[in-house]
Amino acid sequence: MSRLNGFSLLRWWNMVIKEYSQLKRDRLTFAMIVGIPIAQLFLFGYAINTDPKHMPTAIISADQSEITRTIISTLKHSEYFNIVGVLPNEKTADKALARGNVLFVINIPAGFTRQLIRGERPAILIEADATDPMATGLAIASASQLARQVSLKDLTGSLASLADAAPPFKVHVHRLYNPEGLTQYNIIPGLMGVILTMTMVLMTGLAITRERERGTMENLLAMPVKPIEVMTGKIVPYIAIGFIQITIILLAARFIFSVPFVGSLSMMYLAALLFVNANLVVGITLSSLAKSQMQAMQMSMFYFLPNLLLSGFMFPFMGMPTWAQYIGNVLPLTHFNRLIRGIILKGNTGWDLWPSIWPIILFTVVVMAVAVKFYRRTLD
Amino acid sequence: MNSGYAIDVKGLNKSFGAKHVVNDVSLQVGRGEIHGFLGPNGSGKTTTIRIMCGLLKPDSGSGTCLGYDIIRETDQIKRHIGYMTQKFSFWEDLTIRENLDFVARMYGLADRRTAVDQTLENLGLTKRSNQLAGTLSGGWKQRVALAACMLHDPQVLLLDEPTAGVDPGARRDFWEELHRLSTLGISVLVSTHYMDEVERCHKLAYIAEGKLLTRGTASEVIAAQGLQTWAVYGENLAEFSKTLQNLPGIGQTVMFGVMLHVSGKDGNMLESSLRKVIAGKPFRMEHVETGVEDVFIYMMKHDAAHSGEKR
Numbered sequence: 153m154s155r156l157n158g159f160s161l162l163r164w165w166n167m168v169i170k171e172y173s174q175l176k177r178d179r180l181t182f183a184m185i186v187g188i189p190i191a192q193l194f195l196f197g198y199a200i201n202t203d204p205k206h207m208p209t210a211i212i213s214a215d216q217s218e219i220t221r222t223i224i225s226t227l228k229h230s231e232y233f234n235i236v237g238v239l240p241n242e243k244t245a246d247k248a249l250a251r252g253n254v255l256f257v258i259n260i261p262a263g264f265t266r267q268l269i270r271g272e273r274p275a276i277l278i279e280a281d282a283t284d285p286m287a288t289g290l291a292i293a294s295a296s297q298l299a300r301q302v303s304l305k306d307l308t309g310s311l312a313s314l315a316d317a318a319p320p321f322k323v324h325v326h327r328l329y330n331p332e333g334l335t336q337y338n339i340i341p342g343l344m345g346v347i348l349t350m351t352m353v354l355m356t357g358l359a360i361t362r363e364r365e366r367g368t369m370e371n372l373l374a375m376p377v378k379p380i381e382v383m384t385g386k387i388v389p390y391i392a393i394g395f396i397q398i399t400i401i402l403l404a405a406r407f408i409f410s411v412p413f414v415g416s417l418s419m420m421y422l423a424a425l426l427f428v429n430a431n432l433v434v435g436i437t438l439s440s441l442a443k444s445q446m447q448a449m450q451m452s453m454f455y456f457l458p459n460l461l462l463s464g465f466m467f468p469f470m471g472m473p474t475w476a477q478y479i480g481n482v483l484p485l486t487h488f489n490r491l492i493r494g495i496i497l498k499g500n501t502g503w504d505l506w507p508s509i510w511p512i513i514l515f516t517v518v519v520m521a522v523a524v525k526f527y528r529r530t531l532d
Numbered sequence: 533m534n535s536g537y538a539i540d541v542k543g544l545n546k547s548f549g550a551k552h553v554v555n556d557v558s559l560q561v562g563r564g565e566i567h568g569f570l571g572p573n574g575s576g577k578t579t580t581i582r583i584m585c586g587l588l589k590p591d592s593g594s595g596t597c598l599g600y601d602i603i604r605e606t607d608q609i610k611r612h613i614g615y616m617t618q619k620f621s622f623w624e625d626l627t628i629r630e631n632l633d634f635v636a637r638m639y640g641l642a643d644r645r646t647a648v649d650q651t652l653e654n655l656g657l658t659k660r661s662n663q664l665a666g667t668l669s670g671g672w673k674q675r676v677a678l679a680a681c682m683l684h685d686p687q688v689l690l691l692d693e694p695t696a697g698v699d700p701g702a703r704r705d706f707w708e709e710l711h712r713l714s715t716l717g718i719s720v721l722v723s724t725h726y727m728d729e730v731e732r733c734h735k736l737a738y739i740a741e742g743k744l745l746t747r748g749t750a751s752e753v754i755a756a757q758g759l760q761t762w763a764v765y766g767e768n769l770a771e772f773s774k775t776l777q778n779l780p781g782i783g784q785t786v787m788f789g790v791m792l793h794v795s796g797k798d799g800n801m802l803e804s805s806l807r808k809v810i811a812g813k814p815f816r817m818e819h820v821e822t823g824v825e826d827v828f829i830y831m832m833k834h835d836a837a838h839s840g841e842k843r
């Protein structure tokens with residue numbers, strides 16, 4: 153409690169000025185700020201192929217018959233689709249897709265069975281969230297085969313005559329958000345979070361251990377400055393750096409990779425601010441725990457790896473085993489990836505974003521508490 | 533305020549792991565006093581000083597610094613003391629002025645600009661104020677560091693080996709500055725391992741292996757050891773001193789420029805041993821007063837021998 157008492161804006165601002173003055177002379181760090189985003193953007197131009205299964209799927213079924221049930225069970229058997237619920241109408245379906253609750257909506261129109269028996273070849277509509285084409289590509293391909301599979305296996309008896317001819321119904325796939333299935337659309341916004349995680353955690357991680365290693369920490373501790381002032385003061389210049397990086401990535405996304413930007417730019421910067429903060433707090437905490445710059449570096453890497461692998465950046469989130477998804481859901485990068493793709497590609501705003509926002513806030517608060525607790529006020 | 537002392541600590545103990553680094557240290561520094569703190573490397577000087585200014589918590593023991601409790605009132609202590617670390621601990625990638633500005637703001641100095649300008653002028657660094665602190669030479673670093681920890685007008689200065697690695701001229705200036713401060717009523721605790729600086733302190737404390745062995749004025753310290761000392765003059769004294777080792781009554785030999793100091797606890801035995809060796813050789817010997825340097829060197833050797841036995 154006493155740690156928050158008597159917070160001095162003056163001393164805090166003094167820390168900010170000091171960090172800034174040091175940063176502006178640190179050419180290597182500056183090279184990192186600009187170099188890392190650019191290098192990564194080009195490195196990750198290539199895709200990593202995967203084949204995720206059991207992706208959450210909702211059904212809108214205006215027609216229920218033995219035939220539609222057969223179709224749905226065939227879908228389940230393909231293992232790509234995990235039917236998580238039945239939705240009443242298109243509006244709720246759109247919302248579920250926008251929020252990322254489901255990746256597919258299978259829409260069986262009214263009168264489907266009747267039209268099928270009459271041989272009118274009705275269509276099933278499959279709406280797919282194609283933000284991440286790697287995640288959904290194979291599932292879409294398999295769904296397209298659906299009509300043929302169903303007709304071969306199950307249409308017997310009085311309907312057998314239909315099986316010989318062309319498939320009795322059609323499957324229309326509607327790729328939402330990324331109609332052409334370009335992987336850059338998914339990778340480039342995803343990179344933003346990865347780059348921010350890497351540089352923010354590393355740079356703040358080094359910021360405090362550097363003081364300790366150079367012996368200047370002793371001087372700082374001998375002055376009447378509070379831990380909270382030191383920590384937050386150190387963070388501020390890095391927030392600015394984070395914003396420079398975001399801008400570089402956005403410009404590259406727009407002008408080099410031609411990624412469309414559907415959503416609100418200010419919303420995007422707000423989301424980024426939230427995320428940058430979460431990472432800085434992690435960096436500060438690691439540096440309170442690390443004894444040397446080397447250790448801080450190792451710890452940052454240790455933190456970075458699961459972020460890279462389990463956040464849905466490298467591998468589609470829905471394709472990961474459940475335990476990995478649990479870990480992934482703790483990481484702010486997972487939520488930021490959803491947030492940023494939602495804003496840039498889907499144009500999400502307001503409450504649609506909330507499910508991805510609160511986990512980042514919660515994460516930040518918890519880690520900050522740990523940081524303040526572990527900041528060493530003495531040299532012990 | 534319970535005591536008139538600027539620093540008053542009792543029974544301080546501190547261990548790092550199994551290593552007992554500060555062992556039951558009690559120390560008082562009067563107001564306006566320059567108190568020397570001596571001891572070989574690794575004897576616990578830095579650790580003791582850190583405890584006094586609230587940077588380390590002692591395992592046990594208590595004390596006050598300027599009347600503030602060294603365990604509970606560290607914030608107050610930090611505001612009123614100046615601590616100069618053993619290693620230069622200002623920011624080498626900030627300019628001299630930026631460093632001073634930073635310190636001045638931390639202490640909330642009302643007229644920061646004037647204070648910093650004045651300090652730069654006193655240092656004679658006004659023209660170089662935009663130079664990075666890391667590019668300064670050792671002596672200049674010490675001077676800047678001292679000036680920086682004086683910015684907020686502290687009443688107590690804790691200086692940890694401030695003159696280590698500084699050339700003799702700069703050291704002399706440094707000590708003159710300390711004496712000027714002391715006349716202003718500022719109390720100084722200064723650790724050093726330069727024996728010639730011992731004479732410049734009002735009071736002395738000697739620590740070895742975490743234990744405070746001697747305290748007092750120079751003459752008290754000398755008297756407490758009860759050493760007799762003879763000075764020997766002649767050629768090739770270094771060679772000669774080797775022949776003196778292990779003779780009865782000879783505790784130590786120390787070269788002082790053109791003379792050799794030979795000391796021991798038993799004055800009679802020392803004298804007769806010396807006379808026997810010198811007889812017929814081109815050396816001259818005379819009885820001199822034991823200096824504080826002889827005493828400290830004697831104590832250091834004595835302790836080294838002790839710790840050798842233990843291991």
Ligand SMILES: Nc1ncnc2c1ncn2[C@@H]1O[C@H](COP(=O)(O)OP(=O)(O)O)[C@@H](O)[C@H]1O
Nearest residue numbers: 531548553571572573574575576577578579580
């Ligand atoms: N933070 C620390 N952790 C472990 N050992 C330490 C620490 N600080 C000092 N020591 C050890 O304590 C002993 C005394 O150190 P120090 O107080 O620096 O002595 P001095 O200043 O007299 O040279 C040394 O052996 C040193 O290695």
Ligand SMILES: [Mg+2]
Nearest residue numbers: 577578618692
């Ligand atoms: Mg020391």
